[in-house]
Amino acid sequence: MFQPSMFDNHHHLLDMIAKPPSEGEMGSLRDDDFENKSGTENMEFPSGEDPDPNQRPKKKRYHRHTQHQIQELEAFFKECPHPDDKQRKELSRELGLEPLQVKFWFQNKRTQMKAQHERQENSVLKAENEKLQVENSRYREALANATCPNCGGPAALGEMSFDEQHLRIENARLREEIDRISGIAAKYVGKPLTSYSQLSPHMAGPGHSFDHGIGSFGPQSGLVGEMYGGGDLLRSISLPTEANKPMIVELAVAAMEELIRIAQAGEPLWIPGDHYTEVLNEDEYLRTFPRGIGPKPLELRSEASRDSAVVIMNHISLVETLMDVNQWSRVFCGIVSRAMTIQVLSTGVAGNYNGALQVMTAEFQVPSPLVPTRENYFVRYCKQHADGMWAVVDVSLDSLHPGAVPRSRRRPSGCLIQELPNGYSKVIWVEHVEVDDRAVHNIYRQLVDSTIAFGAKRWVSTLDRQCERLASSMANNIPAGDLCVITTPEGRKSMLKLAERMVMSFSSGVGASMAHVWTTLSATGSDDVRVMTRKSADDPGRPPGIVLSAATSFWLPVPPKRVFDFLRDENSRSEWDILSNGGEVQEMAHIANGRDPGNCVSLLRVNSPNSSQSNMLILQESCTDSTGSYVIYAPVDIVSMNVVLSGGDPDYVALLPSGFAILPDGPSLSNGGSGGILEVGSGGSLLTVAFQILVDSAPNAKLSLGSVATVNSLIKCTVERIKAAVTCDHNP
Structure with a gap:
């Protein structure tokens, strides 16, 4: 949950960096002093004598530069702000100055330029910080006036998982702002800092800029059409608007809650199916989740299955594989024919994927030209639970495009990942889709209807085999x-x-x-x-x-x-x-x-x-x-x-x-x-x-x-x- 102290600390940090230096600190950097003084302010003591602590030392007098000297120094500074010893000696000879005077002039000039740049950056950061404060206050008001989605009455703070997640996203944006400020501070004090983006591997990567999609907050929607070609259902997809983002967050949180319940349930919700897998009892599902997540179009058929396995990959690596579109597409290349991250709404917290939220498109296939692919536009949400378990859930975003008629949509689908000793993980996978598969060729009909073609068994079996392959390669x-x-x-x-x-x-x-x-x-x-x-x-x-x-x-x-x-x-x-x-x-x-x-x-x-x-x-x-x-x-x-x-x-x-x-x-x-x-x-x-x-x-x-x-x-x-x-x- 968002903590006021976090925002206060952020504001305090900004004020500390944005506060102009004191008069004493900046005395030597005033423009009129800088242009007329050499900068040789070293204390002077009599030669061969130790300084008397009770005696106030004298300062050397400033040597004023002529207008010609200043113009020549300024011109040289534009070409080379860091002259070496040879260049300083040449300048001192040409301008009639001591080499030390030239050295101090360039030092002071560089300090002045840094200070000016810092003041400009601080002004911009302060304005952005104020904007974030106003936006955060708006969400606080929304939280105070929120209603319970089940009964319509006032919602207690502990019940508002949607708003809690929304504020978490805002905090992620504030953390990015802190990272920018820290980076600027490090630039001037000379201390290297690890940026927040460096802790989020899915936000960067050489050679994958196009595959990663359009990035977060500020892409060009035309790239989506280029990725998916002419005549493609996914070509019509546009980026989520600011007005849609609260709805996406609410949908993702509800999908996560449903996935956790459905993945851990037993009979009668799940019943034995063909090929040693479990299939969903649709009637029991509708009784358990009467409202569901969006109505089912009449022409779509429900298909849901569950499977589990212990795989040779630690839970952190497995989460990273699922949340990085390139790794995910590579591991499941036989199932995922193409995939793209459209927009990252949240990168997670504390340098991991807990709370990560991203809008994606993907196309799923069976290795045959006789089975149509399934195209989906969905949000993927990752969450860490208190008992050492992680969950990653997908749910379709068809409601953002009411005019489109999808042939396939993902109800809450994904997996629960439980940490096990020695680098192993237990995975429980749920695939729950609604699909129009009337175009499937007759010889593949039984394979598709039995959920073997697109179901949880295939995802888990592929993951298990790929984990073994990765272990072998290492x-x-x-x-x-x-x-x-x-x-x-x-x-x-x-x-x-x-x-x-x-x-x-x-x-x-x-x-x-x-x-x-x-x-x-x-x-x-x-x-x-x-x-x-x-x-x-x-x-x-x-x-x-x-x-x-x-x-x-x-x-x-x-x-x-x-x-x-x-x-x-x-x-x-x-x-x-x-x-x-x-x-x-x-x-x-x-x-x-x-x-x-x-x-x-x-x-x-x-x-x-x-x-x-x-x-x-x-x-x-x-x-x-x-x-x-x-x-x-x-x-x-x-x-x-x-x-x-x-x-x-x-x-x-x-x-x-x-x-x-x-x-x-x-x-x-x-x-x-x-x-x-x-x-x-x-x-x-x-x-x-x-x-x-x-x-x-x-x-x-x-x-x-x-x-x-x-x-x-x-x-x-x-x-x-x-x-x-x-x-x-x-x-x-």
């Missing part, structure tokens, strides 16, 4: 099986970093999002291949020229694990990989990055009888959890890969990733789906195949229809090979 003790061509911990980390970028690039082009740098060339149909194109020129991580991306999804009457094991095995690669041209594939390096043997990064060598492809290298990452699996790979240049293996920067290695996303076709069956599979939803797999191919490296190249036909032919040939191989092996 390990310094390399197992003997990892060595092969990797001889140093630095080489191991560089290879994992390159693989991470490969996975992120693959995820950006495999879903149904239309808002990336890709241009769609063909619409998606039941059996069509979606083909997209883009030109890359300046990105060192991509080869320059025209790149085609092709993706298609289909159903296989084979369990997902069987498909995953087949595609990731280098010994069976020649059965489907046209790139290997029937050559023998050898694993040169292997880095395990999870409990499951399928979670690993490999470096493969293709020993092809075709001399043009001899000794080609392939970087591959495979990963799996209970909600899906991936096998992603990219051909790599041998010279560049040698740089990576020696610990060099992997960001300049050009990659064009291709690969597979393998999802269950619905809830898992008790028999594992083995044998007698006849229809979708009985234990089969949903396989997405995606390729990225450089069709022309010329800077001014144009796309030809022949290139599109070639890519279509390539992907369809690969699909037929995979179907023949896995169905033949599964049903001998």
